[in-house]
Every structure is written in structure tokens, then in C-alpha cells.
Amino acid sequence: MGDMFLCVIITKHNFCFSSDVTIGRTRHLLRTLKDLWLLYSLHRKANPGKIMASKCLRGNVQESITRIRKAFMAGVNSVQPHELIKKHLQRNAESLEINKVNYTLKNNVYVIGFGKAVIGMIRPVEDALRNSDGTSHIQEGVISVPIGIQDTFAKKPHLLPTENSIIEIVEGAKNNIPDEAAYAGARKILSLAQKLKENDLLLVLISGGGSALLPYPTPPLTLHEKSELVKSLSKKGATITELNTVRKALSQTKGGKLASATEAEVVTLILSDIIGSPLDMIASGPTVCNTDPVDAAENILHKYDIAITENLRHILDKNASENIKTNPNVSNFIIGSNETALSEVLSSITKTESNCQSVILSSSLSGEAGHTGRKMAGFAANVLEILCGHKDLQISESDLCDLCINDSKPSLMDALERCRKSKTPIWLIFGGETTVEVKGSGRGGRNQEMVLTFSMSIEEKLQASTSIGEVVFLSGGTDGIDGPTDAAGAVTYWSSFNSGIKSQLKEAKEQGLNPDNFLRNNDSYTYFSELSSGQYLLKPGHTGTNVMDLQILLINPFN
Structure with missing residues (x-):
């Protein structure tokens, strides 16, 4: 049949042999490949998994x-949230250990959360705080998560709370933009925090996207007014730090105000989506004391030539004169990051x-x-x-x-x-x-x-x-x-x-x-x-x- 071109490739294990051969030499070639395969098999047995x-x-x-x-x-x-929670939160009889700190359990736990990954944190938290008789130390809870997230993870039920969860789930912030649904969730979260007493333990769960899911502008500023203001600053080139400074100044929850609104002991577990994981930047730091100068937000508005409306002036003047009470019992823990x-x-x-x-x-x-x-x-x-x-x-x-x-x-x-x-x-x-x-x-x-x-x-x-x-x-x-x-x-x-x-x-x-x-x-x-x-x-x-x-x-x- 004359000369022919024979090319044999074993791509899975990366052996390649290509040569012009005659039919008479084909058997020799195949024997060579067989020997190579034998050598490779012996190597894999000697080095399993490598x-x-x-x-x-x-x-x-x-x-x-x-x-x-x-x-x-x-x-x-x-960095799956449900696995990170398990690593950082353990139940020890009638106490809850978080990052090696023990908190006494007396049916006194409340849970709030906001962010794209918070939905996956709920099940392990509830599992840890459930008693052998089926009761729970958790009394109430509310989380604000992206719209449609429960449908998204319908085929991954381990990422969702159980059907009998006592945590209320509010979906909002379509396309990561603060909206009325997210605002309703923020009002529920703040209301829950405000009613707690000093013997209560408030678990706060935060992840990226939390800022858009916890919009609560200080009255008389409306959600629409605040959103348009932030958009204008962004279009004019304001940095993320400058945007957060303004957000904190105009919010009822950001810049540590959520923690200040409650008498309960606050423990915050955070999945960071920001370079360096600065606590005051993640979700605009709702449980982190705000150290911005009182005139910082106003100076940024002047820098970018943003008109200060009557509502804005009312809030800026209030911030300058108001002494916000700081909650001394607040602990913030980064549980996962880049x-x-x-x-x-x-x-x-x-x-x-x-x-x-x-x-x-x-x-x-x-x-x-x-x-x-x-x-x-x-x-x-x-x-x-x-x-x-x-x-x-x-x-x-x-x-x-x-x-x-x-x-x-x-x-x-x-x-x-x-x-x-x-x-x-x-x-x-x-x-x-x-x-x-x-x-x-x-x-x-x-x-x-x-x-x-x-x-x-x-x-x-x-x-x-x-x-x-x-x-x-x-x-x-x-x-x-x-x-x-x-x-x-x-x-x-x-x-x-x-x-x-x-x-x-x-x-x-x-x-x-x-x-x-x-x-x-x-x-x-x-x-x-x-x-x-x-x-x-x-x-x-x-x-x-x-x-x-x-x-x-x-x-x-x-x-």
C-alpha cells in the first residue's frame, strides 16, 4: 500500500507520537506506545494524586x-458563607463561641443581616442555636437580600434557610440599586434593633452589596433624593471613600448608627468584598463607629459643586450638633475575604x-x-x-x-x-x-x-x-x-x-x-x-x- 502518515495521540495523558511510517513498522510503533503507557502507569502508582x-x-x-x-x-x-459560619461560630452547651469569645445563651438571640451572601449564612446560624428539643435561642430575625436570590438557589437548598426558619427574608435592591423594597427591609431591621435590651445578643451578618440593601435616609431626605445625590457624585468622579462618607452622613443606619440604635450586645460577622477589608467601608460600616469629621460630607458636596437643598442642610446641621451615643458592646469579625x-x-x-x-x-x-x-x-x-x-x-x-x-x-x-x-x-x-x-x-x-x-x-x-x-x-x-x-x-x-x-x-x-x-x-x-x-x-x-x-x-x- 506504500507509505502512509500515521499519527497517534493520547491527549488525556499528553503522549504524542507523529511520524511517517510504513505499514510494516506499525506494529513496532504500537509496541513502543504500549511501553510508554506501562512506564506512565508505573509512575502514577508511585505518585498517586499528583x-x-x-x-x-x-x-x-x-x-x-x-x-x-x-x-x-x-x-x-x-469562601462559601455556610462553611465560613461553621468555622467561626460554635455552640458550647449554653454559650455561643464566636472567634474564641463566649456569649451566654438565654433565649436572647436576634439575627439581622444584609448583603448578597447573607442568605447562605442563616441555616448554619440557626442550626448552631437550635436545642435538642427543637426550640431555639433565636427569638426573631430579619435579613435583606437581593431580589430573586431564593429562586436563584432553588436547586441548591443547602444555601437557603429551612422552610421552618424564623428569620424573615426581605428581597430588594434590584440591579444592586437601593429601592423601596430594600428600604422596607431596612426599616424592619432598624426597628428590631431598637427594641432590644442590654441582656439581648444581636447577631449582624454582612456581605458585599449590604449598602444597597440597607438604605435608610435620615428624614426629611427621601430615598429618591439620596439616590440621585449619590448618582450625581459618582458621575462627577467622587471616589468610593467620598461616596461612603456622604452615605454615612445622610443615613439612619450607616456609619455605626445601626449599632448605636440598640442596647443589645452586638456581634457582627462580615464577608468582605473590599480590598484591605476596611470595616467602615463594607456596607458603609453600620456597626463601626464613624470617625469622619462632622464637616466631611459637606466639604465633599462643595468639592463636586452639589447644591445643598433645604433637606440636606437640615441633616448636615443636625449631624454637626448631635452627639450620637456609641454602643460600647460591639464586636466586628471578618470571617472571609479575598x-x-x-x-x-x-x-x-x-x-x-x-x-x-x-x-x-x-x-x-x-x-x-x-x-x-x-x-x-x-x-x-x-x-x-x-x-x-x-x-x-x-x-x-x-x-x-x-x-x-x-x-x-x-x-x-x-x-x-x-x-x-x-x-x-x-x-x-x-x-x-x-x-x-x-x-x-x-x-x-x-x-x-x-x-x-x-x-x-x-x-x-x-x-x-x-x-x-x-x-x-x-x-x-x-x-x-x-x-x-x-x-x-x-x-x-x-x-x-x-x-x-x-x-x-x-x-x-x-x-x-x-x-x-x-x-x-x-x-x-x-x-x-x-x-x-x-x-x-x-x-x-x-x-x-x-x-x-x-x-x-x-x-x-x-x-
Whole structure:
């Protein structure tokens, strides 16, 4: 039959053999593959549960993408509200231990909460405070959560309160905007807090989105007036700190006023969605004493040329003259944050990978998503060149600053030196939250836009490189939602072999997609949906938690 081309690939375990052979040599080839399979099987028996990042397993980009996805989900799963509550709240006979502090139980517990992840905290709280006879130390409770959240988690009942829960659930703040439903919930929450006495224990549960779910403007200011005021400040470029300063000054609940409204002992459990987890910023700090100067809000209004109406003047003057009583019995505990998720990503990589280094570089990644994607690509290209021995062991101060990794520089340089010597992979882990400057009419989010920009930039940065290896990059939101889409983010890759370069960008162009057009229109979701049937999108669904975003870089030099 003459010569023929035979190509045998075992993609699952990354064996690849390709050669021009005759039919007469086919049996020899198959025996060789059988021997390789036997060697691999013996290796797996000797190293159970490990994936060797070595020469014999290099180059399987899909396997690398699977591994990086698993690391991301390990981080997300570590900040599930119901699991965090169990870690920080334990029942000891007739006392409740919270972060190693004991509180006496005498049928005196009340529960309030507000935020996107609060719904998942209720069941473990009620379980801990339920007695063996079915009674409970909880007497009453109200939580304010996003509209539709109970329907969203209907297929995940473990994230919802039980049917016989005594906690009232109020849904509101559609599209994360304070509305009348959220206002009604806030009134119920404040009313409950106000009626409690000094022997009562008030558990306050807070997560991201809590500010919009606890709107209670100080009379005579209306909810509409306050919302329009905050919108005007935002459009004029007010920072989040300035916005919160004004919110606290005009609210009956924010800036510590919720805690001041009750005589009960207050214990607040907080799932943070803000860089650095400043207590006074999360949900505008309803149980944290407000330390803003009395004229701070008015100065901000003047700074942005906001007209001070009669209602505003009444409230500002009242704040200046009123001495708000401070509740001395208040404890605030962060039970989960971006750092919690990053630590679990690192732990997951350590457990499942061998012959590699992994480093958490930052939990404060911020700035514009596209710019960050470009800087991340330049950084990744530089790291690959270093690992392959084509550049000196040096990272620019600009990269360190822009990617918020100055404090982690010693750990980074040590890991790079180890990997360069052994020609082994490095995993670099980031967290934080970026923004998108919307100029187009497409669909997308900060994570998808960052990954798309990275995909385009890494191709440019490495187009003339002789380095042999792969770069895989993932960026995703821990809440499972990136912008107005059903994706949490996306993943991309670039890989080089002696035979050429494979990359997601080349894959896209082969399918007739022009990434520049999608990026200009802020249409990263459509791009990733059309690319290879959407296989590079992250779609875990609503996760029930939110501690901002995670970014993971896997850089693997090949010998």
C-alpha cells in the first residue's frame, strides 16, 4: 500500500507520537506506545494524586486549563458563607463561641443581616442555636437580600434557610440599586434593633452589596433624593471613600448608627468584598463607629459643586450638633475575604502539583481591566523569558507597582530563581477588583475584558521570542458573575514548541474572529461565547459568595 502518515495521540495523558511510517513498522510503533503507557502507569502508582509538571507531560494546554480552573474553584469554595459560619461560630452547651469569645445563651438571640451572601449564612446560624428539643435561642430575625436570590438557589437548598426558619427574608435592591423594597427591609431591621435590651445578643451578618440593601435616609431626605445625590457624585468622579462618607452622613443606619440604635450586645460577622477589608467601608460600616469629621460630607458636596437643598442642610446641621451615643458592646469579625480565597488557591496547587513553585503576589489588584491585562501579559512574558534563561533575573519596578506586588517581591524572586534552575513551572496568584471604562455597547465584564486584552498582548510580547513553554491565564469573579453576563470570567493560553506557536489568539483568527473589534465594543462575552463554542468561559453559576476576583498565572518553561 506504500507509505502512509500515521499519527497517534493520547491527549488525556499528553503522549504524542507523529511520524511517517510504513505499514510494516506499525506494529513496532504500537509496541513502543504500549511501553510508554506501562512506564506512565508505573509512575502514577508511585505518585498517586499528583500531576508531574515535567518534560514528559509538557505541552498539553487543555490539561493545564483544567488544572487552573480547579485551582480557581478551590478558592471560590473556600469562601462559601455556610462553611465560613461553621468555622467561626460554635455552640458550647449554653454559650455561643464566636472567634474564641463566649456569649451566654438565654433565649436572647436576634439575627439581622444584609448583603448578597447573607442568605447562605442563616441555616448554619440557626442550626448552631437550635436545642435538642427543637426550640431555639433565636427569638426573631430579619435579613435583606437581593431580589430573586431564593429562586436563584432553588436547586441548591443547602444555601437557603429551612422552610421552618424564623428569620424573615426581605428581597430588594434590584440591579444592586437601593429601592423601596430594600428600604422596607431596612426599616424592619432598624426597628428590631431598637427594641432590644442590654441582656439581648444581636447577631449582624454582612456581605458585599449590604449598602444597597440597607438604605435608610435620615428624614426629611427621601430615598429618591439620596439616590440621585449619590448618582450625581459618582458621575462627577467622587471616589468610593467620598461616596461612603456622604452615605454615612445622610443615613439612619450607616456609619455605626445601626449599632448605636440598640442596647443589645452586638456581634457582627462580615464577608468582605473590599480590598484591605476596611470595616467602615463594607456596607458603609453600620456597626463601626464613624470617625469622619462632622464637616466631611459637606466639604465633599462643595468639592463636586452639589447644591445643598433645604433637606440636606437640615441633616448636615443636625449631624454637626448631635452627639450620637456609641454602643460600647460591639464586636466586628471578618470571617472571609479575598485573602481567604487566595490562601486556598495556593493550598490547592501545593496539594495537587509537584516540581513547581507557587506564590501569592497580591490581594489588591485594581485599576482599569484592559490596562491590567496588558501589564499582566508583559509581566508573564518577562517571567517566561527569565525561566527559559533568555533574560536576567529582574522584574521592573513598573510591573511591581502596577500589579501591586511590591511587598511580595522577595518571595517572587526566590521562586523565579528556583524555577529557572530546575526548568519547572511557576504559579502566580493575584486577587482584587478592577474596573472597566465602558465605551461600546457590547456585553462583558472586567474579568473577561482583562483576559481578552491579555490574550492579545501576550501574542505581541512573545512574537519574536525563542522561548519554549506555555502561559495560561485565568481571571474570574468569585460570585460567578462578571458584568451583566452568566460568566464569572475566562481563561486564555499561549504555547510554543520547536514546531511553532499555538495560542488562543491564533485559534480565534482561524475561526474568523477579530478580537480588536470585540474589545473596542466592550464585547468580550460575545467574543468568548463564539470562540470554540464558549469553552474558555468560566461558568460556575451563582456561587452564593463574593470576595472580589481571582487571577491565576501558570507559566511553564519547556526544555
